[in-house]
Amino acid sequence: MHLAFVAFLVAGISDAVDGFLAKRFGWQTELGAYLDPIADKALLVSIYVALGYYEYLPAWLVIAVVTRDILIVGAIMLSGMINRPVQMHPLPVSKVNTAGQIILAALVLFDQSFGLNLVKLTTITVWVVGLLTVTSACAYLLTWFRHMSAYEADVHSSLKQQKDGSQIKPRHFGQNPRA
Template sequence: MSSSLRFIPNALCILRMLLVVPVAWLLANHEFRLTLWLFAFAAATDALDGFLAKRCGWTTELGKILDPLADKILLVGVFLTLAIMGLVPLWLAITAIGRDVIITAGAITYNALFGEIDGHPTWISKVNTLCQIVFVLLVVAAHAVGHVPRNVVIGLGALVFVTTVISGIDYVLTYSRKAVHVSRRRRGLPV
């Protein structure tokens, strides 16, 4: 593939960010079928940008920032809207949004105090993002078509909660250890 097309993964990330407003607007206006299709399209751009970046070697430093940021913006926007509408429990939305706020604040702090962060998501973070996307799709599908068993939605909501908490703790512990390591190295202490 041509290297002149290496902008495509980043463009897909930006498109995903731009889709947050229409997705939230459609959702807030109870346009569940359109929301379902648009959110599914946005989720597909996540898979496609990752595939293209890896398969074609189109990974960029900007993409390492844009991809997780686009995921966070999309999922925070949708979880917030769903919680305001009363379609997901407030505690679950707070957990999902809180994790992203903690990770983002931690990344900014780490970058300011200790240097560049490794932009690769952990496996539990990938699982969490997938669970959140599928959960949102099921919640919206339940209102769009009505054929989603309630127990499935509740079970997946519980899985979202567990993976969100584990992923958040994993990021905090990982970057706390890295911060201690960098700090000790800077002071000339054994690491």
């Protein structure tokens, strides 16, 4: 478990340094903007699945974390497939959720690495992360439904107002559809 904790720590530090350098020196790219959060989520989901498999995390939490991410990716893909594109932007609750998920994974790995028996703290953190995960999933779904409704209204309005065939710009996922 020591190796897993160190690997998680190194991955987190390297991601933070990478993000800092990209912003500081303007090394940001559109591809990086898509790949970085996908890589972060892949790491986090794989850690949650592994911790769940070895019963360090409850199965219901692992299922909630994985399902939330599948729902978000699925909603974005569905939007694109039906020509109602949506761009990803993290919601504030999602940022808090991700921080909570990282803290919980680090806590469990740290606890198991050093045998500290932090059962109460881990249990509380599990429930907080569970609540944040469900809240974040609901917020994204609500935002997606609003996007789909607003997009449909925009299409009908634009078809009436514009006869030149120009395309409607996609809304950002997480942006107020009425803005």
